[in-house]
Amino acid sequence: MSQTAPDAHGLFVFGATHRTTPIEVREKLSLPKPTVEQLHAAIARIEGLREYAVLNTCNRIEFYGVADTPAAAARMQEAFCQHQQFPAEEFAKYRTTHVGPAAVQHLLEVTAGIDSQLVGETEILGQVKDAYAAAQSRKSTGPVLNRVFQKSFQAAKHVRSSTAITEGQISIANVAVELAGNIFGKLDATRVLLLGAGDIGEKTAKAFRSRGAAALTVSSRSLDRAMALATELGAQALPFEHRAEHLAQFDVVVCSTSAPDAVILTGDVQNAMRRRASRPLFLIDLALPRDVEAGVARLENVYLYNLDDLAKIAEENRAAREAEIAKCRQIINERAAALWQHIAPQVTGEARATDTPGAR
């Protein structure tokens, strides 16, 4: 066995994650969909590998397996590196490996979102479920991985419901959407205007769209760009020079232009508010220099948040989530220990038995 191979058998996980691997390397390690079946076919042929599942997200590529000998895990890595045309020695620099109870603990932490780049994010649970479903459909899981994965889903749900790990949004776009929820409740009657075609503005508009905003309108200093973005987002386009007169029609205005001066003036908002009766207006200024005059914040029923405000809230939420990690780990430790006790005879017993030459 080469030195670069993971020293793992029984229940193991090896892979590369955002913790140890820079994005430019993760890009190279990410499994391409068109050829992934070739890799699975190669892994399925590995002798001594009883069960396996692959978790491939933008932040991690991980191989979970139950093997009778360390050679099986080594060959699994070899197949992966060959498929990715990535040097095994290079992969070994970024690789992390967990064996036995540590592998169980790791999967539970991953599924609960506490190993994620954005701590507490919930998308990972769906990704792990997809990875497990794919492994099941390939019939590459068995009694050990079935139990470990299913228990990890239960643990993730328990962690979410009994701690504050998922509370408070931690991305600028989601913080903006959450704030809109604090103002308007459900967003299904909310009309959103996106001023400017900046990347962060576009992300925020997409976040509003995904949360069910009633209508989205794009307005940019370049009408062509506004039309293109509107088409992409399934929105309407509004000529930039008409923004002030139409302001009263919108509940949320996301500004991300690169204009050197303010494009939303206090007078514009005052006029709009006269026509909005008692309905509030939420202005999200993501531009630098700022797009909205600071005086707007003093108007009644108008709520103005700039990039710093949103970043501060995101940071506070992130810190609050970090503070919950210890509580989450305690829950996961207990569950992982109990789970390992249950599966250890299946994993270690059989592995030890097959150490005997000719057993398999």
Added chain:
Amino acid sequence: MLANFADRTWLWLAAEFYLVGFLLGTWSLLRGGRPLNVAMYALIVAGYAMQLTGLYLRGMAVGGCPLGNTFELFQFTAWSAISLYLVIGVTFRTSLLGYFTSCLAAVLTLISLAIPAWDSSRSSGLFGNNPWIEFHAALALFSYGVFGLLALTALMLQLRNYSLKNKRVGGWFSFLPSLYDLDLISVRLLVFGVMLLSGSLVVGSVHWVQNTESVHWPKLLTTVTVWLCYTIALALRLRGQLGARRFAWTALILFALALLSLGVIDANRRHPAPAALHRT
């Protein structure tokens, strides 16, 4: 043993349950946790049942609706607010409304119990054996309970506005409902309260036109003023001329005035107009 409890004992117990609900809510918020909505709701329901028992015993003793002195007026107002909360709290699932309601109920009931003078005497034969007058009084007091709950949603609206304007949306501010939901609930409560008070005044006026000396002018003026203020606030709100924040301030100030008006109404009972005195 429970059967031997006097009406005031039940009302004390109810007040204590409301107080425990408020303290439990304060404790859970201070430790940074979620509001204990289910526990809060259970405590309020238990307090409500005890208050209902106390008011029932008092009603049986006086042979009618217990609205004969300031103590009873405060108790009935608190009971009305809780009655409505038990419906709204489930329907709207507004976080923290239970906390604020238990606070209002604890304050109103404990103050009324802590001042023995408010319950040392009561007007007898207050309604002249006329069930319509009793209905008028009960309806008016129930509308005050609705306005009490409106004051709470208005207070929550002020807090939500403060949190959004000052960019303090974390901590226990995160458990407040949205501005829109609070505004919607407040407007509905105002509509309901004005309808009840209007109905009460219509019933009362039928009796009053038959004997205009039966009611002291201060009581008449106070009651009509309270009704007029709430009606104007409703009209301005529905026409969009009263923004959410000003509407919330108005609801808070008007409820304070409504509570003060109870003193004038009670004084009218202690010194009934000659015609009314003659009749009872």
